[in-house]
Amino acid sequence: MLFNSIDFAIFLPVFFILYWFTTNKNLKLQNTLIVIASYIFYGWWDWRFLSLIFFSTIVDYLVGIQLSTQENQLKRKVYLGTSIVINIGFLGFFKYYNFFLDTFVTSFSFFGIELNSNSLNIILPVGISFYTFQTLSYTIDVYKRKLEPTKDFVSFSAFVSFFPQLVAGPIERASNLLPQLLKKRSFDYDNAVCGLTQIVWGLFKKVVIADSCALIVNSIFDDYMSYSGSTLLLGAFLFAFQIYGDFSGYSDIAIGTSRLFGFKLMRNFAFPYFSRDIAEFWRRWHISLSTWFRDYLYIPLGGSRGSIILKLRNTFIIFLVSGFWHGANWTFIVWGALNAVFFIPLLLTKNNRNHIDIVAKDRLFPSLKEVFLMLSTFTLTVFAWIFFRSESLSMAFGYFDTMLSPTLFSIPYVFNVGMKKAIIAILSIALLIGIEWFGRRNETPIYLSQKPNWIKWFILFVFGLAIFLFGERQQDFIYFQF
Incomplete structure (x- = not known):
């Protein structure tokens, strides 16, 4: 459902009335309404992809609970790996399968080897990059014991599928949105x-x-x-x-x-x-994605600590991955690399926080x-x-x-x-x-x-x-x- 459509102009006031005038006295019922409304909102494009959100919700909900009760570090890594593989697996298949296949075939053609391949007619689920990163941040934070997992499945489902930011962000953290879902809300004019x-x-x-x-x-x-x-x-x-x-x-x-x-x-x-400067631009542009990559990729890699080689490596990785996140096309990767080139002189001269x-x-x-x-x-x-x-x-x-x-x-x-x-x-x-x-x-x-x-x-x-x-x-x- 598009925000700039007649459908949403009807959907929003109907949900507003139901939310504040029929379910406002029961938090569980109110959150259930959010889940139902969010699934209607997302299913308006293609109801078949609701199964992806629902499956991802179940996986990360169960993984979160297991991570909170499991003390064995190896098993905790297995649970975390399961969440990452499933979520990134879905994202990789729907968004990048044909890109990797075409790149693989093209690379062999440089050596005169022609491979036969069949690309799949894959429809990209709307917003999959956004809600995938949102659910991943939850399991990673629980794994690092920065967040206590919830046992309220309805509230967790509302967090994953919250319709205002479901398909194009901001990419919310569970530490911000989930506590708001778990407490009573009051209308403020x-x-x-x-x-x-x-x-x-x-x-x-x-x-x-x-x-x-x-x-x-x-x-x-x-x-x-x-x-x-x-x-x-x-x-x-x-x-x-x-x-x-x-x-x-x-x-x-x-x-x-x-x-x-x-x-x-x-x-x-x-x-x-x-x-x-470019460093300031990336602190101000798509902040939810920039901070996501900073917290879950750049800092774990070592950030701006270490040798110059490590700093250059980490900077290029985060910008290239950011470019690749945007789409399965070399144009996005070059766009990311170009921003890394703009950023590196600031980093090396320690002017990136000016x-x-x-x-x-x-x-x-x-x-x-x-x-x-x-x-x-x-x-x-x-x-x-x-x-x-x-x-x-x-x-x-x-x-x-x-x-x-x-x-x-x-x-x-x-x-x-x-x-x-x-x-x-x-x-x-x-x-x-x-x-x-x-x-x-x-x-x-x-x-x-x-x-x-x-x-x-x-x-x-x-x-x-x-x-x-x-x-x-x-x-x-x-x-x-x-």
Whole structure:
């Protein structure tokens, strides 16, 4: 079920009424309703894949219980290994089987050996990368005795399948979400209004900003050889805001929806395009995934401790795995490697922790140096996004080759999709930058908790009207493919 669909517009208020007015006095019943609603939400795409979530839930629930009662270290490792093999096995089969098969066949063809192979017509379950990592974090934390496993199967099922963040994050930790499921929730009007505001803001970023940019971006990338270098540069620039508006918009809707029901999810974006270096960018972009890899891969490998060789190894591993997590395509791996190359000079010079606070924290405007650093970081990010957006490496290199031609200094052409759409895209990006800049000190740029009610509802009305007048209709979220 899409957040930006009529189906969800009907689903959400029905669930809200049932949640707060029929099951609010019984925690078990309320959590059961969450599970049922989450399975309906996910099964709206393809009910057959509900069996994967259910099986994964059973496995990790039982493994968690066994880990808590078992003292034999070898047996505990076996239980943990069982969870990892099953979860990664499902993910590997559905997402990477054809990639590994094609890569294997291609590698032999370099030596003149032609192998016959048959790729499978595998449908990728929506959100499998997200809920797989979520359940894995639970069993790993229980194994490390950082978390006590729950014996409440309904609450654990709600944790695994919680519909607001099920298919595109944030990737929640059991240590944050599970305790909230195990205690009674009370309706809070101000929190609900703030949640509704965040939903509307997320929808605005998705259907007005991201989807308006998508019309131009798709036309440019689909026929990149026919455009000037300046138009291709503009296409890459617009894609940067398309993917940000699309993905952070989903996170805003997920977090805001959760607030309606008394839950607080972790923050997933913290104004990443105001970053002053790549290290800061990755602390602010897709935070739930970045911290997941940090805690469960980078630190166990040794992190930034040890020799320079180990630091380089660990950095490349985490960025390459991050790229591969996004999809079974060499473009994502190169995208990850490129970000590692950008990051390593900061690590080696010990400048990777220079920018912890938000830029110009105590000032209205940034300094010239900060402007330069932000523009430099954004430029590097935009260039890396070209690999992320391209369908193949040959397409990515062809895009760069055409973009960096003498036509880079010509006037870009963007009105093939209509002047109105192009103007909406550009103006909405400008509005986004302005709102986020002046609201950057808050967790969400439209911070309303201390505002009078009439201001809250006025802002909701204005953004709701903008969505109705300028939004594109029912475009899939980019991260559904991951």
